Amino acid sequence: MLKKRIIACLDIQDGRTVKGVNFEGIRDAGDPIELAKRYVDEGADELVFLDITATNDKRKTICSLVEQISREITIPFTVGGGITTLEDAQAVIEAGADKISINSAALRRPELIQEISNCFGKQCVVVAVDIKKIDDEWIVFSNGGRVSTGRRAIDWCIEIVTLGGGEILLTSMNNDGTKAGFALDISQSISQLVTIPVIASGGAGSIQHFKELFTQTDASAGLAASIFHYQEIAIPDLKNELKKSQIPIR
Numbered sequence: 001m002l003k004k005r006i007i008a009c010l011d012i013q014d015g016r017t018v019k020g021v022n023f024e025g026i027r028d029a030g031d032p033i034e035l036a037k038r039y040v041d042e043g044a045d046e047l048v049f050l051d052i053t054a055t056n057d058k059r060k061t062i063c064s065l066v067e068q069i070s071r072e073i074t075i076p077f078t079v080g081g082g083i084t085t086l087e088d089a090q091a092v093i094e095a096g097a098d099k100i101s102i103n104s105a106a107l108r109r110p111e112l113i114q115e116i117s118n119c120f121g122k123q124c125v126v127v128a129v130d131i132k133k134i135d136d137e138w139i140v141f142s143n144g145g146r147v148s149t150g151r152r153a154i155d156w157c158i159e160i161v162t163l164g165g166g167e168i169l170l171t172s173m174n175n176d177g178t179k180a181g182f183a184l185d186i187s188q189s190i191s192q193l194v195t196i197p198v199i200a201s202g203g204a205g206s207i208q209h210f211k212e213l214f215t216q217t218d219a220s221a222g223l224a225a226s227i228f229h230y231q232e233i234a235i236p237d238l239k240n241e242l243k244k245s246q247i248p249i250r
Contacts, residue, residue: 051079
């Protein structure tokens with residue numbers, strides 16, 4: 001079995017780390033550079049940086065901040081938000097990102113997945129998929145969760161694989177920030193259907209939630225933000241407990 005990953009996420013707005021609930025009620029969570037350094041020290045396996053208002057503000061990712069963070073960390077670094085062209089991806093890679101995360105731009109023009117994959121390698125392409133359960137169906141949303149695409153999550157995730165995506169970052173908007181646990185059913189459904197790693201995001205509130213994710217689904221990684229930002233769970237404690245439960249982690 002592949003070892004599971006624990007990923008810390010920095011949602012960035014106006015140069016600060018922020019966090020909300022169900023993609024709303026955003027509040028400050030600290031300095032992104034200091035948090036990034038702390039996560040390396042604590043043993044996070046990877047770091048994700050999402051410029052959450054770049055797409056809606058119709059601007060590019062803040063490459064200067066990406067560069068500052070990349071100088072301070074030694075773990076794989078994924079960057080997303082406002083990446084709409086191959087040139088944008090190139091700029092973010094040059095600023096120090098190891099992987100590119102695309103979301104709304106890929107929904108508008110799916111060929112972008114293929115273009116980045118062909119240029120930088122499949123392993124560099126993380127497609128973020130924000131989903132919301134509506135009338136018993138998981139639907140994909142774009143523009144930071146503001147716009148419904150009407151597309152079924154399962155259909156879009158299958159297409160991502162055919163286009164050359166390397167990973168899927170699956171975020172349940174229903175669970176986001178609630179600390180009530182991951183969306184296990186859809187995480188498992190998509191993990192079983194696709195041949196690339198799935199990172200589950202949204203809802204982590206306890207060590208037990210990570211245990212459930214890794215024992216009840218085939219997700220490759222669990223991503224969390226607020227519980228790590230506000231030190232409600234320490235990453236070393238989380239990893240120790242997972243090891244005790246015989247869950248293979250990095």
